[in-house]
Amino acid sequence: MLDYFLKLMALWAVFGTAASVVAYLADQARLIHVAAAAIMGAGSYTAALLATKLGWSPWLAISATIPAGMLLGLVIHLATSRLSDDYLALATLAIAVILYGLMQNLEAITNGPMGVSNIPQLAPVLGHQAADLLALLAITAVLINTIRKTGFGRRVRATRDDQELADNLELRAARVRAALFVGSSAILALVGGFYGFVMRFIDPSSFTLRESITILAMALVFKVPLLIRGAAGALFFIALPELLRFFGVEPTIGAQLRQLAFAIALIVIAARAREMVGQHVIVRGKAHA
Amino acid sequence: MIVTQWALYCLLGLAFSLSFRVAGFFDLSIGAAFLLGGYSTWWAAQSVPLAAAFPIGIALASTVSILVGLWGVAPLASRLPPLNMFVVTLGVLYFVQSLAALAFGESAKVLRSGPNPTFAVFSARISFVQLFLVAAAVLVTLCLAYTLARSGWGRFARAIADDRHLADLLGVPIQNTLLKTYATGGAIAGIAGSLFVADRALDPAQAMTVLLAAMVAAILGGEAILGAALGALVLACLESGLGFVMPGFWKSTVVFCILLAVLALRGGGMFRFIRRKL
Numbered sequence: 334m335l336d337y338f339l340k341l342m343a344l345w346a347v348f349g350t351a352a353s354v355v356a357y358l359a360d361q362a363r364l365i366h367v368a369a370a371a372i373m374g375a376g377s378y379t380a381a382l383l384a385t386k387l388g389w390s391p392w393l394a395i396s397a398t399i400p401a402g403m404l405l406g407l408v409i410h411l412a413t414s415r416l417s418d419d420y421l422a423l424a425t426l427a428i429a430v431i432l433y434g435l436m437q438n439l440e441a442i443t444n445g446p447m448g449v450s451n452i453p454q455l456a457p458v459l460g461h462q463a464a465d466l467l468a469l470l471a472i473t474a475v476l477i478n479t480i481r482k483t484g485f486g487r488r489v490r491a492t493r494d495d496q497e498l499a500d501n502l503e504l505r506a507a508r509v510r511a512a513l514f515v516g517s518s519a520i521l522a523l524v525g526g527f528y529g530f531v532m533r534f535i536d537p538s539s540f541t542l543r544e545s546i547t548i549l550a551m552a553l554v555f556k557v558p559l560l561i562r563g564a565a566g567a568l569f570f571i572a573l574p575e576l577l578r579f580f581g582v583e584p585t586i587g588a589q590l591r592q593l594a595f596a597i598a599l600i601v602i603a604a605r606a607r608e609m610v611g612q613h614v615i616v617r618g619k620a621h622a
Numbered sequence: 623m624i625v626t627q628w629a630l631y632c633l634l635g636l637a638f639s640l641s642f643r644v645a646g647f648f649d650l651s652i653g654a655a656f657l658l659g660g661y662s663t664w665w666a667a668q669s670v671p672l673a674a675a676f677p678i679g680i681a682l683a684s685t686v687s688i689l690v691g692l693w694g695v696a697p698l699a700s701r702l703p704p705l706n707m708f709v710v711t712l713g714v715l716y717f718v719q720s721l722a723a724l725a726f727g728e729s730a731k732v733l734r735s736g737p738n739p740t741f742a743v744f745s746a747r748i749s750f751v752q753l754f755l756v757a758a759a760v761l762v763t764l765c766l767a768y769t770l771a772r773s774g775w776g777r778f779a780r781a782i783a784d785d786r787h788l789a790d791l792l793g794v795p796i797q798n799t800l801l802k803t804y805a806t807g808g809a810i811a812g813i814a815g816s817l818f819v820a821d822r823a824l825d826p827a828q829a830m831t832v833l834l835a836a837m838v839a840a841i842l843g844g845e846a847i848l849g850a851a852l853g854a855l856v857l858a859c860l861e862s863g864l865g866f867v868m869p870g871f872w873k874s875t876v877v878f879c880i881l882l883a884v885l886a887l888r889g890g891g892m893f894r895f896i897r898r899k900l
Contacts, residue, residue: 365705412886419648419704423837424885427878430834434875542830546712553709586724593720599713603706604698 339463343531345564345571346466347373350473350524352551353563354517357477359552360559361486362513363493365422368409369521369548371432374540376402376522377529378436381449384530391455395526402522406515413514414507429545436537448536455530462531469527470564473520478560489513550595554602570595626752626821627858629759633814634832635839635850636766637807642840643847644779644803645699646786647707651690652836653829654711654718655808659683659815660824661722664731672733672820679816680809687808688801690714696801715833719826730823755817762810763851770847775802783847834874838881 351369358364376398383394413424436443443449459465480486492499492506499506529535551566574591634652641649663679670678694714699707740747748756770776778799781789790796818824818832836850839857843849857877864873 412882414886416885419708420885422705422708423648423841424882426834427882427885430878431875431882434872434878438869438871438875550709585728589720589723592716593724596713596716596720599716600694600710603709603713604702 339461340531341571341575342463343466345567346463346470347524347528347531348548348551348571349470349564349567350466351521351548351563352567353470353473353477353559354520355548356552356559356562356566357481358513358517359549360562361481361489361493362510363417364510364513365418365549366425366517367422367542367545367549368425368429368432370540370544371429371542372402372405372518372521373525373528374436374535374537375405375432376525377535377540378443378449379522380526381452381529381535382442384453385449385451391453391530395455395523395530398522398526399519402519403515405522406518407511409518410511410514414510426542426545429542433537433541436540443537446536446538448534449529450534452529452533452535454533455527462527466527466531469524473524474560474564481559485509485512547595550599554598569598623746624858624862625756626748627861628855629752629756630814630818630832631835631839631854631857632759632851633755633762633810634836635843635854636762636847637810637814638833638836639840639843639847639850640766640779640803640807640810643783643845645707645782645800647699647704647711648837649695649711649804649807650708650833651687651695651711651714651718652807652811653715653833654690655683655687655811656815656818656832657718657722657824657826657829658686659812660819660828661726661731661815663816664726664733664819664824667733676816676820679819680812683812683815684805684809687812688805691801691804691808695804696797699800699804700797715829719829722826728825728827730825731819732823733820749821751817751820755821758813758817759851762813763848766806766810767848775799779803835877838877841881842884 351373355366355369358366379401380391380394380398383389383397384391389397409425409428412428413421416424437445439445455462455465457465459468480489488499488504488509491502491504492509496506499509525540528539532539547570551570552563554566554569555562557565573594574587577587577590634656637652637655638649641647641652659679659682662682663675666678666682667675695707695711698710702710740749770780778789778794779802781792781794782796782799786796814832815824818828835857839853840850841853842856843851843853860877860880861873864876868876
């Protein structure tokens with residue numbers, strides 16, 4: 334029972350971290366990212382393959398996910414640099430499908446649908462993997478909240494609110510956007526790397542478009558402060574199916590009921606929210622983000 | 623095969639393009655209407671002949687689309703930003719997918735018990751259902767082209783697609799036009815679903831697969847609503863052509879690479895020459 338609970342905590346931390354990153358991009362930069370799970374998958378495969386096929390130590394393999402994620406982020410930035418709003422969402426959706434296709438079809442490297450098994454155990458730093466991942470979640474949330482208050486954070490919001498003005502003020506909007514994609518992809522790949530070591534088995538089905546959409550929903554579901562938004566959304570989506578299981582609902586029906594609840598939640602949230610992503614709001618002469 | 627693939631992508635691409643160009647958001651509930659059309663035809667065919675099951679399936683899908691549009695999507699679309707509508711319609715799609723899985727199971731439903739009777743057209747063989755699918759795609763494209771060009775709704779829809787705020791100022795009935803647009807899109811997707819289940823196996827996950835293809839067709843087609851028909855042709859030819867040079871499982875990856883390249887290099891789509899017409 335304790336193991337089950339700790340594994341749930343680890344999963345919550347993994348998805349909470351990913352959702353926090355996506356929430357920051359949506360709220361502060363108005364960048365809708367529908368490829369989060371696919372980037373996590375890229376990180377996950379990088380770490381798992383380095384550890385299992387090349388015999389790298391788990392922590393070294395985990396560290397390799399950061400440059401891999403940064404590289405992927407740069408590619409995503411270059412491919413989507415002229416796009417915004419719906420078109421950006423569609424482009425990231427295409428990236429999610431492409432990355433999934435690579436994981437599924439590059440059988441010589443990824444083992445295709447069979448996935449990568451026997452991923453070694455990661456020696457925990459704080460006594461248990463769940464504790465390490467919760468620390469990662471906390472660090473990411475605090476980092477995001479801190480960045481929001483820095484000069485870079487203000488440049489991000491300025492670029493979001495008026496790109497032309499940001500360009501006129503020489504805020505280098507393109508560089509800001511590149512930094513956002515590179516940084517966010519690095520964190521997503523890192524957390525994906527951890528995911529592989531938690532599950533000890535990965536296959537492409539864990540990183541489908543559907544998972545990416547779920548992470549986006551986690552990021553948008555609650556209008557709470559950015560510091561806890563990802564964690565709160567992930568808690569809702571991780572806890573819901575587990576609660577259904579406790580009520581004795583059969584797993585196959587439970588999965589459908591979970592999706593039904595997910596669908597209703599999406600409709601209600603989107604229909605009630607005035608604006609789901611960040612927007613400049615003026616209240617009594619003061620600018621709020 | 624190119625022709626039948628074109629017909630499927632054309633119908634769904636037109637349905638998607640209608641909502642996207644007129645209402646201004648990615649309407650994922652097109653996938654829900656496709657499922658409704660498919661499952662209701664399959665369900666009706668269990669007790670009535672296939673020829674009667676088609677109109678029942680299409681009518682059910684259209685009715686549900688009109689009701690959802692009337693009470694849900696159209697009122698919301700007039701006050702919510704596009705991203706919210708994207709999420710709302712995603713919810714509608716997931717809702718119908720779950721209901722379909724709960725009601726009919728997750729296994730694929732096939733309407734025919736054996737191979738459909740076929741006849742030769744030049745060197746290819748085509749079944750009657752595939753012929754209906756192609757005929758439906760041609761007919762819907764022509765009807766839509768005529769309606770968009772000549773009817774009051776068509777003029778209003780084009781005006782909204784061009785400049786929604788100006789159209790509103792000039793007294794164009796936005797909500798009514800959006801409702802008709804949504805219902806038309808739903809009915810077209812219902813036709814696609816209804817004919818799809820008579821030709822191939824249908825399962826709830828299929829909705830997302832065909833919807834993604836429809837989105838690609840609509841984006842490749844550019845800013846004109848009817849560009850989706852040309853986008854569907856490009857997509858069907860690409861898929862077929864790729865089958866000769868690489869294994870089939872790479873098709874979707876390559877198609878989405880092309881979509882990404884079109885978005886990155888030519889945001890207005892491949893067929894911008896028909897932009898001002900329809």
